[in-house]
Amino acid sequence: MLRLTILMFATLFAAVPALANPTLVIDVETGAVLHADRAGVPWYPASLTKLMTAYLTFERLRDDPDFTLASEITVSKLASDQPASKMGLPPGTPVSVARALDALIIYSANDIAIVLAEAVAGSVPAFVKRMNETALRLGMSATHFENPNGLPADGQVTTARDMAVLARALIFDFPERAAIFAEPVLKWGKRRLRARNSLLRTFDGADGMKTGFICASGFNVVATASRDGRRLMAVVLGAASGNLRNEIAAHLLDTAFARAALPSLEHDTVDLVSNQASRLVAPADLRAQICARSGARPTVAKAEDLDGWGALLGRADDRKKAAAVLGGALSALRGIVDHGTAAVVPDSGELAAVLAGLSVEEALDVCEHLAKAAMSCTVLAPGEVVTPLSM
Numbered sequence: 589m590l591r592l593t594i595l596m597f598a599t600l601f602a603a604v605p606a607l608a609n610p611t612l613v614i615d616v617e618t619g620a621v622l623h624a625d626r627a628g629v630p631w632y633p634a635s636l637t638k639l640m641t642a643y644l645t646f647e648r649l650r651d652d653p654d655f656t657l658a659s660e661i662t663v664s665k666l667a668s669d670q671p672a673s674k675m676g677l678p679p680g681t682p683v684s685v686a687r688a689l690d691a692l693i694i695y696s697a698n699d700i701a702i703v704l705a706e707a708v709a710g711s712v713p714a715f716v717k718r719m720n721e722t723a724l725r726l727g728m729s730a731t732h733f734e735n736p737n738g739l740p741a742d743g744q745v746t747t748a749r750d751m752a753v754l755a756r757a758l759i760f761d762f763p764e765r766a767a768i769f770a771e772p773v774l775k776w777g778k779r780r781l782r783a784r785n786s787l788l789r790t791f792d793g794a795d796g797m798k799t800g801f802i803c804a805s806g807f808n809v810v811a812t813a814s815r816d817g818r819r820l821m822a823v824v825l826g827a828a829s830g831n832l833r834n835e836i837a838a839h840l841l842d843t844a845f846a847r848a849a850l851p852s853l854e855h856d857t858v859d860l861v862s863n864q865a866s867r868l869v870a871p872a873d874l875r876a877q878i879c880a881r882s883g884a885r886p887t888v889a890k891a892e893d894l895d896g897w898g899a900l901l902g903r904a905d906d907r908k909k910a911a912a913v914l915g916g917a918l919s920a921l922r923g924i925v926d927h928g929t930a931a932v933v934p935d936s937g938e939l940a941a942v943l944a945g946l947s948v949e950e951a952l953d954v955c956e957h958l959a960k961a962a963m964s965c966t967v968l969a970p971g972e973v974v975t976p977l978s979m
Contacts, residue, residue: 609626609806609824609826610625610626610629610631610747610748610823610824610826611623611624611625611748611822611823611824611825611836611840612625612748612823612858612861613821613823613840613841613844614752614756614820614821614857614858615818615819616756616759616812616820617818618857619756619857619858620856620857621857621861622844622847623840623843623844624748624749624861626748627747627749627861628747628749628861628863628864629747629864629869629872630745630746630747630864630869630871631745631746631747631748631805631825631826631871631872632740632744632745632802632804632871632873633738633744633745633746633751633800634738634800634802634808635696635737635738635784635798635800635801635808636738636746636751636798636808636809636810637701637735637737637738637800638692638696638701638736638737638738638798638800639754639755639758639797639798639810640719640722640723640736640754641701641704641715641719641737642692642758642765643722643757643762644708644715644722645685645688645692645704645708646758646761646762646765647722649685655685655707655708656685657684657685657686657689658684658685658686659685660682660683660685661683661685661688661704661706662681662682662683662707663677663680663683664679664703664706665679666706666712667699667700667702667703667706668699670698670699670701670702670739671698671739672698673695673696673697673698673784674697674699674700675691675695675697675699675700675776677699687776688700688703688704688707689704689765689768690768690771690774690776691774691776692704693768693771694771694783694784695774695776695781695784696784696798696799696800698737698738698739701735701736701738702736702737712735712736715736716733716735716736719733719736720732720733723750726753726754726757727753728746728753728754729750730747730749730864731745731746731747731750731754732744732746738802739802740802740803740804747863747864748823748824749861749863751823751825752823752858753858753859755796755797755798755812755823756858758797759796759812766795766796769796769797769798770794770795770796771788772788772789784798784799785797785798785799785809785811786830786834787809787811787813787834787838791811791837791841792813792815794811794812795812795813795819796810796812797810797811797812797821799830799833801830803874803879804871804873805825805826805871805874806825806826806827806828806877806878807824807827807828807829807832807833807878808825808826808827809822809823809824809827809833809834809837810822810823811841813841813845815845816848818845822837822840822844824836824837824840826872826874828877828878828920828921828957831916831919831920832919832920877924878922885922885925885926886921886926886927886929886930886943886945887928887930888918888930888931889929889930890931891932891942891974892974893929893931894929894933894942894944894945894973895944895970895973896944896946896970897944897946897948897950897951897969897970897973898942898943898944898945898946898951898967898968898972898973898976899942899943899946899951899954899958899966899967899968900940900964900966900967900976901914901917901941901942901943901958901964901965902914902964903938903940903941904938904939904941905938905939906939907939909939910932910939910941911941913941914930914931914932914941914942916963917943917958917965918930918943920958921954921957921958924953924954924957925943925950925953925954928943928944928945928946928950929943930942930944931944933973933975933976942976944973948967948969951968952967955967
């Protein structure tokens, strides 16, 4: 009876994921909110900041006939000194605005964000001032910027709601720039650099926009996709890994597309979603979970070493596939569980990926977390972890 109750509990999570980190799904055309969970909670934007850097660059291209895609701008020492990810151009190197935008949006280059900021506004402080003025004008009421690239800064804050407002402004104010957000590869001389937004390669209909990551924020993404004449946008903040970020975004978008003929969960438009006051509520700081110095993770061991409560993470018909299932689940659990024992367990003619050595609360947390991305997970009681498939 105990296992039946837990199985029902885990199945409920898989059907209706309980998302602890901020998430939002909207219809791009109408702005209608299709899903919202903590969408107004302050969060560090990381490289989603570069969406505003792109917006201001597009404005300058629109308003100044002397500033064009062919205009050459120069890498400063400040730009060159920025940490990765970056293009690594030495000071004094000229680069066209068009190529700079490619590097900014496709590869999320921190040095190029500074290059564009200095070219557009004359200096980084002047550009940041313009960023914040534009955020207010667009209605991003909980957003404040400190730099053009999203590198760590305590005062740099946004919400999922505000990022969706900014992304819609980019789409509607600058439709002629849409293609750059859908580019899967940046070609730079002899280098071929994959876009940071890997959903462009893995999700059916994906056509934009931007990812972000710093330790404090976790893994963020604003993702758009189009199917059957309908375009949706998902915002995911604070995922524990890049893979989990993609899985959550894909799950949210797939679910929203599947509900095309049904009423939305919420009927408000995104601009009517309430923000929490960023001056009163500090953003969550995920550094300890995402970038812990110890890097502690569950140990991969033999089946006979499994004990305690655990989780069935998936199954396969050969050991190589089962090991891949195990590795993918452990990657998604980065920062969530730092101990326990994992193994591939043969049972009933199949192979199961199992994580054990947990308390019942930890096992439930593991399955709740994996359910965010619609990943398989079933809680296992003591005694079930070695033979999970025959129980």
